[in-house]
Structure formats: structure tokens, C-alpha cells
Amino acid sequence: MSSVTTASRPGRAGTPRAAPGTRPRGPDLGAWFLVLPALLPILVLSVGPLLYGIALAFTDAQSGRTQATRWVGTLNFQDLLHDTLFWESFRIGVVWAVGVTVPQFLLALGLALLLDQKLRFRRLARALAIVPWAMPEVVVGIMWRLVYNPDAGILNETLRNLGLGEGHDWLSGLATALPAVIVVGVWAGMPQTTVALLAGLQNTPRELHEAAALDGAGAWRRFRAVTWPALRPVALAITALNLIWNFNSFALVYVLTNGGPGGRTRLPMLFAYEEAFRYGQFGYAAAMGCVMVAAVSVLIALSLVRRLKGDQDR
Amino acid sequence: MSALRTSGPARAGQYLALLAYLVFLAFPFLWLLSTAFKPAPELASLHPTWIPENPTLDNFRQAFDEQPLLRAAANSLLAAVSAAVIAVAVATPLAYVTVRHRGRLAGAATGWVVISQAFPFVLVIIPLFLVLKNLHLINSVAGLVLVYVVWSLPFALWMLMGYARAVPAELEEAAAVDGAGRIRTLVSVTAPLLAPGIVATALFAFVTAWNEFFFALVLLKTPEKQTLPVVLTHFLGAEGVADLGPLAAAAFLATLPSLLVFGLLQRRITGGTLTGAVKS
Numbered sequence: 240m241s242s243v244t245t246a247s248r249p250g251r252a253g254t255p256r257a258a259p260g261t262r263p264r265g266p267d268l269g270a271w272f273l274v275l276p277a278l279l280p281i282l283v284l285s286v287g288p289l290l291y292g293i294a295l296a297f298t299d300a301q302s303g304r305t306q307a308t309r310w311v312g313t314l315n316f317q318d319l320l321h322d323t324l325f326w327e328s329f330r331i332g333v334v335w336a337v338g339v340t341v342p343q344f345l346l347a348l349g350l351a352l353l354l355d356q357k358l359r360f361r362r363l364a365r366a367l368a369i370v371p372w373a374m375p376e377v378v379v380g381i382m383w384r385l386v387y388n389p390d391a392g393i394l395n396e397t398l399r400n401l402g403l404g405e406g407h408d409w410l411s412g413l414a415t416a417l418p419a420v421i422v423v424g425v426w427a428g429m430p431q432t433t434v435a436l437l438a439g440l441q442n443t444p445r446e447l448h449e450a451a452a453l454d455g456a457g458a459w460r461r462f463r464a465v466t467w468p469a470l471r472p473v474a475l476a477i478t479a480l481n482l483i484w485n486f487n488s489f490a491l492v493y494v495l496t497n498g499g500p501g502g503r504t505r506l507p508m509l510f511a512y513e514e515a516f517r518y519g520q521f522g523y524a525a526a527m528g529c530v531m532v533a534a535v536s537v538l539i540a541l542s543l544v545r546r547l548k549g550d551q552d553r
Numbered sequence: 554m555s556a557l558r559t560s561g562p563a564r565a566g567q568y569l570a571l572l573a574y575l576v577f578l579a580f581p582f583l584w585l586l587s588t589a590f591k592p593a594p595e596l597a598s599l600h601p602t603w604i605p606e607n608p609t610l611d612n613f614r615q616a617f618d619e620q621p622l623l624r625a626a627a628n629s630l631l632a633a634v635s636a637a638v639i640a641v642a643v644a645t646p647l648a649y650v651t652v653r654h655r656g657r658l659a660g661a662a663t664g665w666v667v668i669s670q671a672f673p674f675v676l677v678i679i680p681l682f683l684v685l686k687n688l689h690l691i692n693s694v695a696g697l698v699l700v701y702v703v704w705s706l707p708f709a710l711w712m713l714m715g716y717a718r719a720v721p722a723e724l725e726e727a728a729a730v731d732g733a734g735r736i737r738t739l740v741s742v743t744a745p746l747l748a749p750g751i752v753a754t755a756l757f758a759f760v761t762a763w764n765e766f767f768f769a770l771v772l773l774k775t776p777e778k779q780t781l782p783v784v785l786t787h788f789l790g791a792e793g794v795a796d797l798g799p800l801a802a803a804a805f806l807a808t809l810p811s812l813l814v815f816g817l818l819q820r821r822i823t824g825g826t827l828t829g830a831v832k833s
Contacts, residue, residue, distance in 0.1 A: 270650045270654055270658070277644055278647070285677070287680075288680040291680035293676070365819075370582060373808070374812075377786060377807075381789070382584070385801060391797055392601070396601050487674065489766070489767050508675060508767075529676065539671055
């Protein structure tokens with residue numbers, strides 16, 4: 240911490256400079272002036288709506304209703320408890336989040352380790368690896384619908400050419416729809432995970448690797464002893480975030496299957512969206528949002544606890 | 554690991570793995586391109602080919618005829634540019650102050666960034682929908698910009714905090730010793746050092762807003778107001794029976810601006826811009 244920003248506060252030119260660490264803890268007007276433009280919209284458009292949304296979960300708010308909205312206590316949550324369709328979508332959300340995050344992490348880790356090597360075409364590969372990240376999710380969905388298309392798609396044609404059967408309607412099949420969208424999810428999120436892991440790898444001290452190699456450690460031993468310990472914090476953080484993002488995802492599956500067939504890919508967000516904006520059940524949908532936040536908070540708490548523990552260990 | 558020797562077979566294996574990854578990453582995109590340039594008869598063929606035999610631009614023409622793509626692109630551009638500029642203008646001072654004055658504010662800012670990642674948008678969009686409706690900002694790009702600014706703030710803040718941390722405090726101290734006030738120091742010392750980071754952050758915010766779908770879907774009702782991602786879904790039709798050629802053509806066009814921006818950012822991204830963001 241530097242004392243200078245405090246010392247150079249406008250209008251305080253004559254004040255003697257405070258020694259480092261003795262800066263008064265009270266509010267600094269100049270700082271608040273700089274912070275306000277961000278704080279205001281955050282409070283009004285983010286924290287406010289969040290609290291309002293939680294409050295709505297305890298009301299019977301509906302769209303286009305003439306009667307006044309009333310408090311109904313925990314009625315929405317009681318209904319939700321017995322809503323088997325919601326819990327089915329919750330289960331699908333968990334399967335989807337884990338099903339995307341785990342393979343994505345393993346593939347991204349492999350790719351990051353590869354791209355960390357001095358390989359030819361490495362630059363090209365890095366540049367290309369970012370393409371899925373840059374694409375709008377809607378376009379990713381459309382693109383994969385073209386790939387999965389039962390007649391005109393390249394996937395079935397490739398399978399036919401390889402003699403692997405007559406192809407399949409992947410996105411409409413009850414058994415194949417969820418795995419098919421999971422593949423797309425893995426594809427779409429891999430670059431971001433790769434870049435995060437690559438950044439983590441580049442912070443690993445090279446000397447350690449070289450020392451380990453001189454000691455005769457093989458590639459796997461070097462990974463276990465040197466690479467992974469350095470990478471672990473980044474890996475845990477990105478995995479927790481990916482689980483959360485994936486659990487809350489919407490656009491990709493909306494475009495690919497819109498939750499079908501027969502609700503097999505209906506993620507919680509798709510369910511809540513329909514409830515709110517097709518059936519106008521704002522209160523009930525808000526209650527769903529609360530349950531989703533609660534589920535995700537558990538994950539955040541767990542990863543924070545791990546992190547704090549990790550800090551203590553050091 | 555660069556100094557380590559890798560055996561021939563291992564190296565070949567690495568190249569093979571790299572190739573497999575690239576094929577996996579590239580093939581859907583190449584298929585999108587191929588579909589976009591195929592004439593209708595080839596699209597209807599039961600044995601699709603990778604390379605169009607008679608490449609055509611008809612799909613692009615037809616795409617513009619079927620949906621108001623130009624207007625949608627203009628809406629997207631307006632929303633994304635405004636959101637990026639406002640978000641960065643608002644986040645930069647906050648990031649700067651947070652980094653220089655650690656303590657409660659920094660804790661609160663980081664906490665909010667983390668928590669905001671966990672919001673399921675549905676919990677935020679219902680109240681926003683009600684509020685914007687009362688303000689008559691539903692079905693307006695202005696309302697969408699408001700939402701986008703707040704929505705891109707956490708990441709913008711995160712990135713900018715990384716950049717601000719990299720500005721050496723000693724330079725500011727030197728300026729202060731030379732008698733420059735806080736504003737002078739900010740403008741003539743800190744801002745130029747922060748500028749590349751601000752540009753990168755703005756570009757990121759632009760891409761996120763350009764690509765965003767959920768808020769636009771909920772808030773924009775009439776086709777004249779809708780952004781490109783929403784209009785793209787109209788190509789899918791009610792039963793999901795789509796006109797593949799124009800669909801592919803429009804989808805490809807919608808990706809170009811983001812690809813361009815990411816091309817510009819490429820160095821920073823792979824160079825480890827996110828190191829700061831991820832490491833916290």
C-alpha cells in the first residue's frame with residue numbers, strides 16, 4: 240500500500256504526508272467521488288433487483304393481472320417442493336453442469352499443457368482455439384444444429400461414410416439429446432478454460448521443472464510434483480466458476496433443443512424462463528431463481544472454504 | 554518445459570493430439586461456412602459434401618430478404634458500443650480506487666464480483682423487467698444498454714483491477730513528489746499506463762454485449778428493436794424447420810465482428826491478460 244494517493248489528495252496540499260500504513264481508515268471523499276459512478280448503477284440495477292427478485296418469490300406476482308400482488312409467504316416454495324418437473328430440470332441442470340465441466344476441464348488441461356510446449360503451429364493453434372469463445376452462443380447453437388442435422392448434417396454423413404450406421408436424429412432422440420448438447424457445451428467453453436489454465440501454467444517456475452528433470456523425474460512425476468501444485472488454485476477457481484456458469488446457462492440449449500425432446504434437456508433456466516415469460520408466473524419463477532442461487536451458493540461456500548484452508552496451509 | 558528434451562515418438566504424439574484438438578475445434582465452424590455458400594439443391598442432397606460444388610452468395614441475399622438483419626446489426630452495434638463505453642467509464646475509477654485503497658471497499662468490490670457470477674439471470678431479469686416496464690424502457694435499446702452495463706461491470710472491474718495493479722505505485726509517488734495533485738497524477742501518469750488495459754476491457758465488454766441473448770430475448774419484443782442474436786433465432790422457424798442456407802449465412806455474418814475484435818485482442822488473451830483476472 241502506498242501512502243501517496245492519500246497524500247496527494249486535492250485541497251490538502253499543506254497537510255504533512257502520512258507515513259505508510261497510518262492512512263486513516265475513514266471514508267476518503269475523493270475516493271468516494273471516483274467510486275460513486277460505478278456504485279450507483281450496481282446498487283440500483285444489480286443489488287436492488289436481486290433483493291426485489293428474492294422478495295417477489297414470496298408473492299403471487301403475475302404478469303398482466305389486475306388484482307394487486309399479495310404476500311403469500313412460503314407458498315411458492317411449498318409448491319416448488321412438490322413440482323416434480325422442476326426437480327427433474329434441476330437434476331438435468333446438475334448432470335449438464337458436471338457433464339460439461341469435467342470433460343471440458345480435462346480436455347482444456349491437455350490442450351493447455353500442449354500449448355505450453357514449444358511446438359510448431361503453436362501460435363496458430365492458440366489463435367484458432369479462441370474462435371468458439373468469440374462466437375455468440377446463439378451462433379454456436381445454430382452451427383451445431385447444422386452439424387447434427389439428421390439429413391443434411393456432416394456428422395451423420397461422416398458416420399455413414401465410416402460405415403457406422405445410417406445416422407441418427409441426435410437432438411430429437413430421447414436418449415441422445417442430453418449427451419448431444421453436452422458435447423456442444425464442452426466445445427463452447429473449452430477455450431476460456433484453456434486460456435485460464437495456460438495463464439496458470441505460465442506462472443509455474445521453469446527452474447523447478449528443470450531441476451525435477453535433472454533429478455530424473457518423468458513427465459508424470461513432474462506434473463504431479465511441480466505443475467499441478469502451482470496450477471491448483473487456478474484450476475479450482477475456474478472449475479467452480481464453470482460449474483456455476485453451466486448450471487445457469489440458457490442460450491445454447493434454448494437454440495439447440497429449446498428444452499426438448501420431452502423436457503430431456505430442459506435446464507432450470509429454461510424452465511424458469513418459460514414459467515416467467517410464457518406463463519407470466521413471476522413469483523413462482525422468482526422462487527425457482529432463489530432455489531438456484533441457494534444451490535450455487537453452497538458451491539461458492541465450499542470453494543471459498545477450500546481457498547481459506549489453502550491460505551492457512553501456506 | 555522448453556529446456557527439456559522430448560523424445561521423437563512423444564513429440565509425434567503431441568502433434569497428433571494437437572491436430573485432433575484443432576479438428577474438433579474447427580469442424581463445426583468449417584461446416585457452417587460450407588453450408589453458408591451452398592446452393593439450395595446441394596443443401597437438399599442426402600449426401601452432403603464438405604466443399605460446395607457451385608459456391609453461391611444467394612444464401613446471404615436471401616438472409617437479408619427474410620429477416621431485418623441490417624437493422625438488427627445496427628441495434629446490436631448501438632447496444633454493444635454504448636454498453637462497452639459506459640461500463641468502462643464507470644468501472645475504471647472504481648477499479649483504480651479499489652486497487653490503491655485496499656480495505657473494506659476492495660473487499661466489497663471483489664465480493665460483489667464473485668457473487669455476481671452466481672446470479673441466475675432469471676432472478677434479476679423479472680424485477681428488471683417490471684422496473685423497466687414502469688419506466689417505459691421495455692422494448693428499447695436504451696433499457697437493454699442499462700442492463701448490459703451492469704451485467705458487464707463485474708468482469709470489466711475484474712480485468713481493470715488486474716491492469717491497475719500492474720501500474721507501479723512508485724511512478725505515482727514520483728509524480729506526487731514532483732508536486733502533482735491527485736487528478737494531475739491520474740491524468741498524466743496513471744491513465745496512459747492504464748489505456749491499453751482500458752481498451753482491451755472495452756473490447757471484451759463489446760463482445761459480451763454483441764453476443765448476449767437472454768436479456769435481449771426478454772426485453773425486446775418487436776423485430777425492429779431486436780438485436781442480431783434474437784433475430785437469428787427467427788430463422789429457426791416455429792417447428793425448428795429451418796432454411797439451412799440463409800440460416801448459416803446470417804449466423805456466419807453475426808460472428809464476424811466478435812471474431813475481428815478477438816483477433817485484435819488475441820495477443821493479450823493468450824499472453825495472459827487473464828492471469829490477473831483469474832489469480833485474483
